[in-house]
Amino acid sequence: xxxxxxxxxxxxxxxxxxxxxxxxxxxxxxxxxxxxxxxxxxxxxxxxxxxxxxxxxxxxxxxxxxxxxxxxxxxxxxxxxxxxxxxxxxxxxxxxxxxxxxxxxxxxxxxxxxxxxxxxxxxxxxxxxxxxxxxxxxxxxxxxxxxxxxxxxxxxxxxxxxxxxxxxxxxxxxxxxxxxxxxxxxxxxxxxxxxxxxxxxxxxxxxxxxxxxxxxxxxxxxxxxxxxxxxxxxxxxxxxxxxxxxxxxxxxxxxxxxxxxxxxxxxxxxxxxxxxxxxxxxxxxxxxxxxxxxxxxxxxxxxxxxxxxxxxxxxxxxxxxxxxxxxxxxxxxxxxxxxxxxxxxxxxxxxxxxxxxxxxxxxxxxxxxxxxxxxxxxxxxxxxxxxxxxxxxxxxxxxxxxxxxxxxxxxxxxxxxxxxxxxxxxxxxxxxxxxxxxxxxxxxxxxxxxxxxxxxxxxxxxxxxxxxxxxxxxxxxxxx
Numbered sequence: 164x165x166x167x168x169x170x171x172x173x174x175x176x177x178x179x180x181x182x183x184x185x186x187x188x189x190x191x192x193x194x195x196x197x198x199x200x201x202x203x204x205x206x207x208x209x210x211x212x213x214x215x216x217x218x219x220x221x222x223x224x225x226x227x228x229x230x231x232x233x234x235x236x237x238x239x240x241x242x243x244x245x246x247x248x249x250x251x252x253x254x255x256x257x258x259x260x261x262x263x264x265x266x267x268x269x270x271x272x273x274x275x276x277x278x279x280x281x282x283x284x285x286x287x288x289x290x291x292x293x294x295x296x297x298x299x300x301x302x303x304x305x306x307x308x309x310x311x312x313x314x315x316x317x318x319x320x321x322x323x324x325x326x327x328x329x330x331x332x333x334x335x336x337x338x339x340x341x342x343x344x345x346x347x348x349x350x351x352x353x354x355x356x357x358x359x360x361x362x363x364x365x366x367x368x369x370x371x372x373x374x375x376x377x378x379x380x381x382x383x384x385x386x387x388x389x390x391x392x393x394x395x396x397x398x399x400x401x402x403x404x405x406x407x408x409x410x411x412x413x414x415x416x417x418x419x420x421x422x423x424x425x426x427x428x429x430x431x432x433x434x435x436x437x438x439x440x441x442x443x444x445x446x447x448x449x450x451x452x453x454x455x456x457x458x459x460x461x462x463x464x465x466x467x468x469x470x471x472x473x474x475x476x477x478x479x480x481x482x483x484x485x486x487x488x489x490x491x492x493x494x495x496x497x498x499x500x501x502x503x504x505x506x507x508x509x510x511x512x513x514x515x516x517x518x519x520x521x522x523x524x525x526x527x528x529x530x531x532x533x534x535x536x537x538x539x540x541x542x543x544x545x546x547x548x549x550x551x552x553x554x555x556x557x558x559x560x561x562x563x564x565x566x567x568x569x570x571x572x573x574x575x576x577x578x579x580x581x582x583x584x585x586x587x588x589x590x591x592x593x594x595x596x597x598x599x600x601x602x603x604x605x606x607x608x609x610x611x612x613x614x615x616x617x618x619x620x621x622x623x624x625x626x627x628x629x630x631x632x633x634x635x636x637x638x639x640x641x642x643x
Contacts, residue, residue, distance in 0.1 A: 180204035211235040230257035252293040320494030336362035344456040346485030349535030352456040360412040367411025375420035389441035418455040520624035552624035
């Protein structure tokens with residue numbers, strides 16, 4: 164067997180499929196046997212008419228096509244080149260071809276052209292070139308999607324705190340000064356840093372580094388780079404992240420985890436705007452804006468001697484405090500549908516239609532994990548096929564209508580506040596019991612939907628049988 168075939172990774176092309184179109188059964192057998200070791204699906208046929216039927220029924224990534232066929236010639240199979248939705252790479256082969264035929268075939272959009280009789284290695288090399296190109300295209304597409312997923316800079320929400328955050332980002336972006344971003348874990352500090360970089364229009368890249376994820380002895384080399392032989396294992400020179408980020412932004416996450424010895428080196432870089440790679444005697448000038456973030460109170464860390472005071476002042480030229488989610492719960496009305504739509508696209512699942520109560524049920528929760536916890540909850544609800552209000556009820560052991568009652572707590576608080584301030588009372592009378600309020604609210608929704616209990620139950624976030632049970636209870640109370 165060919166050396167190429169033997170050396171080819173067995174699983175590299177398993178996700179691809181091939182169609183061989185040749186009227187010679189011997190050629191079909193040779194290619195099917197050879198390519199069957201690479202591809203999970205190899206189909207063979209002897210005419211364009213049969214090939215077109217197969218192409219419409221199945222997806223093929225590669226078509227190996229003979230030009231001289233009974234009936235329509237391979238160069239007359241226009242559908243295979245014009246159908247963008249089922250685009251495949253095409254390798255032409257023929258035993259009767261001149262230069263004009265080859266040029267015509269390549270102009271049609273063929274990836275390669277092989278003359279018969281050919282050595283099997285020639286065919287396998289052509290197949291490898293086509294499939295490696297397609298693999299690279301898929302990888303680039305996947306990386307782009309991954310980048311868009313993890314590197315979004317859009318800050319969602321219109322609460323007063325979020326609007327102030329957006330204003331500070333735009334105000335600080337044009338400056339070269341360092342920015343310190345403080346906030347609880349999961350509040351989106353890296354998102355803020357990326358937004359600052361995007362708004363700054365700096366020409367270089369955004370380069371993130373989690374200072375707590377790198378071993379202390381490797382952090383210096385990671386940031387400043389090293390020369391060949393600078394230490395054991397340094398077989399070749401390496402550029403540090405400061406040089407990678409030149410002209411752009413270096414984001415130092417969890418800056419409070421940085422060892423004191425490295426804090427001194429970082430301070431010097433920020434003051435001199437130059438780095439010295441490990442093992443080198445020469446300094447390299449850099450143009451890098453530093454944005455640092457921490458979930459600690461860095462001022463407290465300074466007072467306790469865990470962080471250098473001079474570095475703190477150097478980083479804290481501009482400061483942004485990111486509010487926890489519990490202090491900007493109004494943003495949930497936008498965050499929930501935003502994450503729902505994005506996660507459904509990522510998971511290739513239909514976007515569920517969730518009721519107003521699905522958001523309202525979350526308003527009084529403290530969200531200790533902040534945005535990260537919210538996203539995790541929504542993803543679980545999508546995968547489990549449960550509306551957030553139902554899942555919330557199960558998670559916290561609430562009864563079926565506790566969620567509904569909770570969802571109206573904020574309205575009740577606003578009503579009480581209006582009454583205390585001398586405004587006109589809105590809502591249910593203060594002397595009503597919780598059971599009276601529950602009944603009045605359910606009846607109001609049923610009336611709104613003109614007696615349609617299913618629609619009312621959907622809006623309440625409960626099952627229809629729950630409403631039926633409530634109506635039976637009320638009928639029993641009246642009968643007694």
